[in-house]
Amino acid sequence: MKPAPFDYYAPTSVEQALDHVAQLGYDAKILAGGQSLIPTMNFRLAQPSALIDLNNIPELFYIRPSDDGGLLIGAMTRQSTLERDPLIAERAPLVRAAMPYIAHPQIRTRGTFGGSIAHADPSAELPAVTVALGARYRVRNKAGERWIAAEEFFVSLFTTLLQPDELLVEIALPPMPPRSGWSFQEVARQSGAYGLVGVAARVTLDDTPSGRRCRQARVAFLSAGERPMLAQHAAKTLIGQAPTAEAIRAAAEAAAKDDVDPSSDIHASADYRRHLVKVLAARALTEAFQRANI
Amino acid sequence: MTNQFPITVTVNGVRYERTVEPRLLLVDFIRHELSLTGTHVGCEHGVCGTCTVLFDGQPVRSCLMFAVQANGHEIRTVEGLGTMDKLHPLQEAFRETHALQCGFCTPGFLMTLVPFLEENPKLSEGEIRQALAGNLCRCTGYQHIIDAVKLASDKMGVKP
Amino acid sequence: MTAQYVGQRITRNEDPRLLTGQALFVDDVDLPGMLHAAFLRSDYAHARIKSIDATAARSRPGVVAVYTAEDMGAFWKPGPLLVPAPHSIKDLVFNQRTQIPMARAGDKVRHVGEPMAVVIAESRYIAEDALADIVVDLEPLDAVVDLFRALEPDAPLIHDELGTNLASYVLQEKGNYEQARAQADVVISRRIVIDRGVAAALENRGYVVQWNAREQELTMWATTQAPIALRNLVSATLGISENQMRVIAPFVGGGFGPKIMLCQPEEVLLGWATMKLNRPIKYIEDRRENFLATTMERGQIHDVEIALTRDGQILGLKDVFIHDTGAYNPYALTVPLNTQTHTMGPYEIPNFHTEFKVVFTNKMIVTPVRGAGRPQGVFVMERMMDLAAQELGMNPVEIRRKNMIPADAFPHEQGIIGQDFAQLIYDSGDYPATLEKARQMIGYDQFVKEEQPRFRAEGKHVGIGVACFTEGTAVGPYEGARVTVESSGKVSLVTGVGTQGQGHFTSFAQIVADQLGVDVRDVRVVTGDTAQFHWGTGTFASRGATVAGNAVNAAAASVRAKILKHASKALGAPEKELEIVNGQVRVADIPEKSISLSELALRANPMRGSVEPGTEPGLESTQYFGPQYGATAAGTVAMIVEVDTDTLLVEVKRFVIAHDCGTVLNPLIVDGQVHGGVSMGIGQSFYEQLVYDENGQLLNASFADYLLPRSTDMPHIEIGHLCTPSPLNPMGSKGVGEAGAIPTPACFVQAVENALADYKLEILETPLSPNRLFELVQAANP
């Protein structure tokens, strides 16, 4: 299991990287953390003619507060950094909560935020988390840049709206509105194994005289379809409702019925996954509403 | 283009200058170019943890990096811990608790644990099990390894 | 002789090397001019090869040679039969078909991963590049995957000329089951399925071979459990004499069974190639190859029936099963015979009908993996005990105790042929004691009476299981050892067995140190080098410490006799008054009257002139030990599990094992062996299962999809030691290596069933998975 030969480019600036991307086009691959790409190359299921290594571009490693109270995160920020960073813990606790579920510590040392997003593995945690948070991605090419909303970015398995001449450079996380709660839940066969199903939830309550009702519910599932699945039907059933066990059960059932399209593999049948969607949605919403109520 | 890259890597405090093909995996570089064969290869797809080394002080899977990426970086391998006559406290603890049998996975466990113990002096069994979850051992059922970590954290005491 | 070391928790002599990365494993061997090999393996489970064109590969820069079967000429031959079929069993059917080095044009590949060509290049990277250059023209054939399908008249034939996929048939009977059945109050029958897994040693197979043209000698560093047997068989295959070949098994990164497989295609091809090229070659199997091309085990389907009286006395058992041997059967009947001989376990079963068919399928070859057929037998028996307990409204512990062979019934004839082809006899044991100990350790009664109802009230599904087992261990034929006191006073011990982490460097040293009164650190142990010891069998069937250990003991004892003889002459005192302490032989009552071992060693190597007729030089002895028959260890495990009925995840909350392996040489090492066995058992209960599709494609050939237990999956294991010494060897020891793996799946399934009692599940298979549990729960509660 040794990789096939390739040309190697180690740009030190985004500009240089974009030049390489523009020149080399399709057969080149971007090397971020490499924790999904390199095993695939070791199996020789990927044999890119060239790798463009982003690990030497300092301007892609950062976590900054944004003016709106959210966060701006450089695409090459390591998962292990996200895991330890106080700003993340404070402003994006949902991201922090998902970290231990991403493979193992040795993988998170190298794995990056942007890499996980661009790889678009439907069983990955960070795509679902960013969809739940309503994150936006900054994408650059030589001509300029554009912002893409997380929920539109993912097309299907390993496929995104990124064009071959484009580079994902930054993730923008919006601030958590007041009276918001969050939860991350995942069922995997063992620590670090692919999630059979996972869910990231962020809910917001309003504060009406009649008591707190759900103003917004963003629930995104992993391993429940060909991309991170945003639960629109579940949200509909919740908006305007008091977060009762009743309402949560209804939302969880709606999610399992209408918001996901799970597949079968050797670890889990589609039926089992649908069942887990219901179970985890209920657990996540319960926890998220509790947090929102405090 | 000639597909060879000159790199400079510091391993266990020693500076090495070599020329490598980009596709050369870091673990093969460490084992076969530098003859530091204490780091072992178990799966080459990043799941078993056997090839764990410290890269700039943090544990990584050396089967999931290319040697060329180590250019200008610091690596620490099991050879950089104790010696046969003077074992590192963690190595001593492994011996005293019989935390290794065939010993093939052991260097990976040691390199995962060294920074972990330095960061977390006092540990619950649950935390230890989580910290070990990225390393597979087929011989011990992990029980004596967990004993070793507890013993080592006593030996190493609270970090300054 | 004082037992200063034997029985103590001595830390291991080998550890400093292993802990500092100084221990030599095969992949660490690096020789000048060394080439690297990669194998082209079949993507098809069953196909006829029309032609293989390696022209492009041969012309790739850096490629030194590409060989196909055609290039081997007269050296091409199927491997030898590694274990004979037990012809002491009457009417036995055995159709031998052993593995081949590579399929020739016109011949067939019979499993995914079977080698078709080997590339030898300047680097492994280049060798793998060249694999893609080789063009194979083959005709895919329908594959046989299902065990029953294999025996259907219209099934594709794996070995055409055989006219059937039946590899073996064996029937053994004790008493008369049909009569017993006629008298029974209760008869229960079920179909029980046990699926395949891999051994998954963390070190894959690997070889470095070097032909020395000047010396005309072949050296092979190999990850083998049986260096001497490997040397004997490969040298014979290559047509060189045994003393022209040296096999070195350095530190080996785990064995667990498959590394006992011999004359594998890789071994023969590499030996042949290095002689042809006159350059050293390294081949290290990668993990994917390990899943496809290293032998594996389990894979049986049992139709079993048990007949009992109303009060739970077993009258008889009938077990008819089918065993999957894969594409070839070089290990003959070892595994299914083990299943057969462990089904009755610790129980008194007056009438036993056991019958099996072995079938060829288009899957990798089956040879023993830790447990080696035993877990299947135990799983079947223990499942039937549970069903019987339910049917009769008995407590699972009670029905087991009631049927156990009493402690005073040893040696106990089992009435069938055992794995060493003689009447199966249990040498010693106290089975009720292991059951009682496990029951107390886990607090069985209290759990059932108090804790479980409380959990149920809280809506938690927590269950308990208990399973009993025997383990036939320490089988023959023999092992040997040579002990030498060197003129330095240090002791050298050499034995033929290989070692893969069992601590032989220490446990053997403990035996010698006690016999010779030296420090255990002063005993240097060499294992696994055929240049150092010529005779031996190998490390398997939990036999190393007992069979080789007793040879070591005998050799050390005879050296001790020589020491005392020489010392008595030197000190002018009768032998019986002498003692050996800290490397000094001294007169017990007059300690200052002493002589050192090193001095005696010098004197024992006589100078010119001082030779008495008949003198044998040196304080050295070589002794062998072969047990009359295998010693039977036994034990009981109990566990408490909690099932999350929403997610169907299972947590093992407590695990206890009460174990009896006779005299314990080193409790620290025995505990480690038990822990390892249990973790493999947990794996084969809930994590590890090879999944094949209907075309014989293995669907989970990576650690991402085939899950080994991790630290977070393992419970804390509580061990209770019991000791009934075996009368079959002077040290009274029995094997322990496989213990934990044998009963664990049976216990796990029982505990899960018990936890889900209100779902009324009946689980008749292993391994399980969350997904499978979900299906079972759905099926039971539509």
Place this chain on the structure above:
Amino acid sequence: MKLDGEYLFNGPREEVWKLVRDPDVLATALPGTQSLNKISDTEFEGVMHLKIGPMAGDFTGKLVVSAEVPPESCTLTVDGKGAAGFAKGVGHVQLIEQADGKTLIKYTGDFQVGGKLASTGQRMIDTVSKSMVRQGLEALDKALQARVAAQAENRPVEYKPPTETEFAGAVAKDVAGGVLSIAEVRMVLYIVPVVAVLILLALILSRCGG
């Protein structure tokens, strides 16, 4: 591996059939096609470079159309080999005329996958197949409408084979209900049920468990 389903097209059966059996369509229908030789009216052989996410590889594919009952049904036998492994499959496509001038397509397929694809690609194969067939069929529907429109204005429909990204992207935007983009217009001619099946196979052929 089984693959069954049906889909309703907004167009008459004859038009759908033309698409299915138009060799030019076939020739340009396979993303990454490096060569596609028409051996006979019913046999095609080609070399393709296929790519999804990190996975990519060349493979040779063969397609045989048989048991044709124009414009109702045909059977497609596909056989592909590559360094990553092999795939073989038989797909049956049936076109059923609907009252409202629409056409219902029913497809059933049975595929086997071998080699690295099978042994390391499990986790995704089902997802990939579903995804590709859905995208293929949705794109086909648009292809159909565009073809009908083009004929109405009797102008040739221009296209150049799009990239996987454009293909997927276009489908995605379409799913999101966006208007036709350039990429989609290019795609217009180029997805047919046959192709959905072929791409499915192709992508399975280039899959892995990353």
